[in-house]
Amino acid sequence: MEKIFQKLSLTSATLVFVLLIGIFLTLYSAAKPAIDEFGFDFITNPDWNKEVVLENLDDEAIIDEDDVAIADEDDAEIADEDDVILDEDEMLLDDEDETATKTIYGGLVPIVGTLLTTLIALAFALPIAMGIAVFLAEIAPKNISYVVGIAIELLAAIPSIIFGMWGLYYFAPIISDLFGGYQVSLLTAGLVLGVMILPFMAAITRDSMNTTPAVLKESAYALGATKFEVIKDIIFPYSKVGIIGSIILALGRALGETMAVAFLIGSVFVLPQKITDPTISIPVAMANNFGEASGLGESALFYLALILFIISFAVISLAKFYFLKKAK
Amino acid sequence: MRLLVNKIFLALSILSALIGLAFLGWILATLFLKGLSSFHFSLFLDDLVDGGLRNLIVGQMILAGIASLIGIPLGMTAGIYIQEYGQGRYASLIRDLSDIMMSAPSIVIGAFVYALIVVPTGGTSGWAGAVALAIMMIPVVINTTDSMLSLVPRELREAGIALGASKYKVIIDIVIKAAKVGIMTGILLAFARIIGETAPLLFTSETSNYFSLNLSESFPSLTVSIYDLANEPEESSRDLAWAASFILTVMVLIINLTGRFITRNKK
Amino acid sequence: MSVMKIKKFSFTYAGVDHPSLKSITLPIEKNKITALIGPSGCGKSTLLRSMNRIHDLYPGNKYDGKIELLNEETGKFENILEIKKENEFIKLRQKVGMIFQKPTPFPMSIFDNVAYGLRIAGIKNKTELKDRVETALKGSALWKEVHDRLDKSAMGLSGGQQQRLCIARAVAVKPEVLLFDEPTSALDPISTGAIEELIVELKNDVSIAIVTHNMQQASRISDYTAFMYLGDLIEYDKTENIFLNPKEKQTEDYITGRFG
Ligand SMILES: Nc1ncnc2c1ncn2[C@@H]1O[C@H](COP(=O)(O)OP(=O)(O)O)[C@@H](O)[C@H]1O
Ligand SMILES: [Mg+2]
Numbered sequence: 024m025e026k027i028f029q030k031l032s033l034t035s036a037t038l039v040f041v042l043l044i045g046i047f048l049t050l051y052s053a054a055k056p057a058i059d060e061f062g063f064d065f066i067t068n069p070d071w072n073k074e075v076v077l078e079n080l081d082d083e084a085i086i087d088e089d090d091v092a093i094a095d096e097d098d099a100e101i102a103d104e105d106d107v108i109l110d111e112d113e114m115l116l117d118d119e120d121e122t123a124t125k126t127i128y129g130g131l132v133p134i135v136g137t138l139l140t141t142l143i144a145l146a147f148a149l150p151i152a153m154g155i156a157v158f159l160a161e162i163a164p165k166n167i168s169y170v171v172g173i174a175i176e177l178l179a180a181i182p183s184i185i186f187g188m189w190g191l192y193y194f195a196p197i198i199s200d201l202f203g204g205y206q207v208s209l210l211t212a213g214l215v216l217g218v219m220i221l222p223f224m225a226a227i228t229r230d231s232m233n234t235t236p237a238v239l240k241e242s243a244y245a246l247g248a249t250k251f252e253v254i255k256d257i258i259f260p261y262s263k264v265g266i267i268g269s270i271i272l273a274l275g276r277a278l279g280e281t282m283a284v285a286f287l288i289g290s291v292f293v294l295p296q297k298i299t300d301p302t303i304s305i306p307v308a309m310a311n312n313f314g315e316a317s318g319l320g321e322s323a324l325f326y327l328a329l330i331l332f333i334i335s336f337a338v339i340s341l342a343k344f345y346f347l348k349k350a351k
Numbered sequence: 352m353r354l355l356v357n358k359i360f361l362a363l364s365i366l367s368a369l370i371g372l373a374f375l376g377w378i379l380a381t382l383f384l385k386g387l388s389s390f391h392f393s394l395f396l397d398d399l400v401d402g403g404l405r406n407l408i409v410g411q412m413i414l415a416g417i418a419s420l421i422g423i424p425l426g427m428t429a430g431i432y433i434q435e436y437g438q439g440r441y442a443s444l445i446r447d448l449s450d451i452m453m454s455a456p457s458i459v460i461g462a463f464v465y466a467l468i469v470v471p472t473g474g475t476s477g478w479a480g481a482v483a484l485a486i487m488m489i490p491v492v493i494n495t496t497d498s499m500l501s502l503v504p505r506e507l508r509e510a511g512i513a514l515g516a517s518k519y520k521v522i523i524d525i526v527i528k529a530a531k532v533g534i535m536t537g538i539l540l541a542f543a544r545i546i547g548e549t550a551p552l553l554f555t556s557e558t559s560n561y562f563s564l565n566l567s568e569s570f571p572s573l574t575v576s577i578y579d580l581a582n583e584p585e586e587s588s589r590d591l592a593w594a595a596s597f598i599l600t601v602m603v604l605i606i607n608l609t610g611r612f613i614t615r616n617k618k
Numbered sequence: 619m620s621v622m623k624i625k626k627f628s629f630t631y632a633g634v635d636h637p638s639l640k641s642i643t644l645p646i647e648k649n650k651i652t653a654l655i656g657p658s659g660c661g662k663s664t665l666l667r668s669m670n671r672i673h674d675l676y677p678g679n680k681y682d683g684k685i686e687l688l689n690e691e692t693g694k695f696e697n698i699l700e701i702k703k704e705n706e707f708i709k710l711r712q713k714v715g716m717i718f719q720k721p722t723p724f725p726m727s728i729f730d731n732v733a734y735g736l737r738i739a740g741i742k743n744k745t746e747l748k749d750r751v752e753t754a755l756k757g758s759a760l761w762k763e764v765h766d767r768l769d770k771s772a773m774g775l776s777g778g779q780q781q782r783l784c785i786a787r788a789v790a791v792k793p794e795v796l797l798f799d800e801p802t803s804a805l806d807p808i809s810t811g812a813i814e815e816l817i818v819e820l821k822n823d824v825s826i827a828i829v830t831h832n833m834q835q836a837s838r839i840s841d842y843t844a845f846m847y848l849g850d851l852i853e854y855d856k857t858e859n860i861f862l863n864p865k866e867k868q869t870e871d872y873i874t875g876r877f878g
Contacts, residue, residue, distance in 0.1 A: 024519065025517045025518060025519050028519040028520070028522075029436055031428055032428040032429065032431045032432035032435075032436055033432055033436065034428075035424075035425045035426075035427075035428035035429035036428075036429040036432035036433060036437065036441075036442070036445045037445075038425060038429065038489075039429060039448050039449045039452065039489065039493065040445060041446070041449060042452065042486060043448050043451070043452055044461070044487075045463070045467075046455075046459070046463045048463065049463050049466045050459070050466070051461060053466045100356055110510075131807075132706075147628045150367060151367045151370055151371045152371070153367070154363060154364040154365075154366070154367025154371070155367060155368045155371045155372075156611060157364040157370075158364050158365055158368035162361060162365060163368075163538070164366060164677055165677075171368070173371070173537070173611070174372070174375070174532070175371075175375075177604060177607060177608075178375045178379075180540075180543060180544070180547075180603055180604070180607050181378075181547070181549075181600055181603065181604075182412065182547030182548070182549070182574065182596075182599060182600065182603060183549070184547075184549045184574055184577055184596070185378070185382060185596050185599075185600060186378065187581075188577070188581050188592065188593070188596060189377075189378045189381050191384070191581070192394070193377070193381055197496075197608075203587075216375050218375075218378070219613055221371055221375075222371075222375065236722075238719075238720060238722050239722045239724065240675075240723075240786065241672050241675065241718065242716065242717075242718055242722040243717070243724065243734070244672060244675060244711060244715035245670060245711050245788070246661060246670055246711065246712070246715065246734060246735035246738065246787065246788065246791060247707075247708040247709070247711040247712040247733075247735065247738060247739065247791070248708075248734075248738050249353055249354065249356075249357040249704065249708065250357055250360075250361060251356055251357040251360040251361065252358075252738050253359070255513060256507075256724065256726070256734065257724055257725070260724070260725040260726060261420060261724075261725045263725075272454065275454050276454065276602065279454075279455070279457065279459065280456075281456070281457065281458045281550035281553075282549045282550060282578065283550070285578070286458075286581070305459040306456060306550065309458050309461075310458060310550060310553050310649075312434060313461075313465065313553065313554040314553075314554055314557075315463070323487070324462070325462060325466070326398065328458070328459050328462040331456055331458075331459055332455065332456070332459045332560025333452070333455050335449060335455060335459075336455070336490050339450075339451050339454045339455075340506075343447070343450050343451065344447065348387075353708075353738070353740075354704055357704070615750055
């Protein structure tokens with residue numbers, strides 16, 4: 024019985040390992056056709072299946088249409104200039120004899136969209152979250168800090184789809200009035216994402232700040248330091264690693280967030296020229312296209328999923344194993 | 352001068368706290384106003400085809416419930432392994448991996464289950480959705496079990512062993528009992544988290560307008576339907592989406608608060 | 619001559635219904651060492667922490683009575699319990715420094731630790747800072763050990779060195795009174811000896827109040843001793859009187875270890 028129980032628990036634990044490897048391998052094998060087809064140029068190529076593009080965008084997309092064979096079968100080694108020439112040649116060919124055109128998929132737009140929305144979210148949420156954390160940890164009286172702290176933690180538990188709906192119908196109109204541009208845009212998506220990660224970021228930053236021993240603060244006060252000086256010179260340096268870890272963890276969350284962004288980013292495969300332009304992110308590309316996609320298109324979505332998985336794996340490992348471990 | 356800097360800084364910090372709270376208050380106010388104004392008890396009686404939410408609420412609960420049936424035992428036994436049986440490297444590797452999995456993008460989990468189950472079985476299904484949610488839940492349960500068990504004093508285990516009980520007996524009868532409240536809270540929070548998930552369900556369970564208990568076909572999901580409804584042009588669909596969001600949030604908050612209440616009562 | 623006079627001082631912590639200090643009256647003599655002894659929980663730390671009002675970091679405590687501090691310029695005593703303004707708190711804490719049970723090096727270099735109090739007091743001049751840091755470190759018998767690694771993190775020092783660093787940091791701002799709350803209870807005997815020596819030397823420049831649960835320590839270094847029990851001040855006298863012929867039975871029981 025003892026043996027059975029032990030084996031059982033070992034099996035469950037190993038399942039985690041198997042799952043993680045399984046996710047990676049499954050994504051990889053599903054992405055394989057796209058990886059073979061587009062190689063690493065996938066990351067720098069801004070063109071995605073034109074049908075999606077045509078909905079909202081017009082001429083440019085048509086010019087780009089079918090500029091086939093970027094990195095066709097492993098000629099990734101060939102320098103960029105050669106690539107361009109090749110492209111033009113083949114495009115001419117394609118245009119003349121209207122034979123089988125290949126649809127190509129490039130991941131640049133969603134990758135850029137993911138990074139930019141995350142960046143905007145971070146720029147917006149970081150100062151406010153720090154302010155909230157300082158308020159909760161150092162300024163507010165205990166009972167207020169407790170109540171507000173719980174409120175913040177509960178808000179962090181609200182399903183992200185609700186942030187998305189609120190953003191689209193109530194927040195975006197105001198932003199687009201203020202800054203011009205579309206209601207669905209990089210800016211509004213980034214800001215709503217920022218509002219969404221705000222409670223999470225504030226709560227874990229507060230937890231990091233709370234690890235500063237009270238005596239350390241007291242000894243600074245005992246030297247005549249003001250509250251600001253204690254926060255700046257003692258608490259921040261002391262909990263620096265933990266705070267950075269918390270921020271990166273929030274960033275990891277923002278990178279992979281789907282629903283808060285899906286309502287607002289516009290979901291078009293176009294590189295944004297301005298911050299008020301619509302575009303798309305990796306999770307949203309997956310959310311909105313998985314159903315319809317098949318063949319190479321579906322594989323390209325898996326390629327995107329793999330990229331997202333690797334990025335967030337790296338970001339989360341960095342936060343957890345470098346910063347947060349060190350903070351303990 | 353120093354005092355002025357101090358004052359300005361404190362004021363800024365309070366201001367940002369107010370801004371943050373204002374945003375969050377705004378969202379909650381919107382949710383409650385829109386949600387309550389579209390709320391009606393018939394929503395619990397009719398299915399989506401008839402303009403109600405019954406099938407969706409039941410469906411979401413079933414998905415999250417099955418996910419829990421899969422995820423809780425697996426997560427707990429894995430957590431027990433890490434804390435009680437595991438030695439050194441392997442246990443801490445599993446702990447780290449589970450930590451990473453806890454923060455993995457949920458849409459990626461959805462894609463994984465899509466490739467793993469939906470494609471081979473030829474279509475979306477309740478099972479696929481439940482499995483996706485279970486995968487989201489497992490690392491959270493592992494994490495709570497692990498950290499709650501670590502709080503149980505070593506002497507308690509030694510006392511049990513000293514009485515001649517076998518290790519698994521001690522774990523089940525003593526250690527788990529001692530950590531029960533903490534683990535239960537963690538599980539409730541994990542449940543609250545998966546019941547509000549949309550992304551991993553989008554292309555695994557999808558959703559359905561009809562009441563269904565058949566897990567081998569597309570399965571009604573509250574969250575996925577909210578996404579669909581909110582994107583429809585008709586005002587009435589959006590109102591329904593708000594009502595559904597309201598119900599969802601109330602469910603999540605109640606579960607969450609119950610969890611907190613349990614721990615607080617214990618202390 | 620006294621530098622501080624505690625008069626009928628009572629103190630009750632927030633959310634507690636009975637007082638932790640009951641009408642304490644006690645002087646702190648100038649350039650002398652006053653030891654506070656008594657069983658743990660009797661209120662020694664509470665009293666000490668009232669003397670620079672570090673308690674006020676936490677709201678809701680209630681107190682009553684007076685704690686007067688000599689104003690060196692006017693020669694008059696001022697009640698520190700009346701302080702309300704932030705800048706007066708800062709001044710008070712610059713005059714009345716504090717060393718804690720566990721060493722509290724700040725997360726910065728050794729030099730910056732000692733310079734910290736000076737910098738926030740507005741001293742920017744590099745050479746002045748250097749001089750005063752050096753003087754403080756020499757005064758704390760730490761200079762020899764650290765002069766070649768002033769820019770290294772203070773976390774790398776041993777416990778005893780860290781505690782002397784904290785003393786240097788407190789001394790650097792030239793306080794009038796230094797409060798020590800069991801400064802050696804976390805240290806080994808050798809470091810303890812070094813710190814005791816240091817404290818005795820310091821009394822040339824500052825007046826000292828020290829909480830200790832180590833009776834030998836109190837008898838070795840202090841000039842006056844106050845024995846406290848359950849929030850009351852039982853007996854206060856010259857140290858030799860307390861240890862050689864205590865007037866109160868409770869004091870005698872405590873110092874002879876026959877307590878409770
Ligand atoms: N922050 C606090 N809140 C409430 N009661 C406290 C607090 N700190 C100390 N006390 C109580 O006040 C009494 C005196 O404590 P303290 O001054 O720390 O004793 P000592 O330093 O002599 O060991 C004790 O009964 C203790 O429980
Ligand atoms: Mg004490």
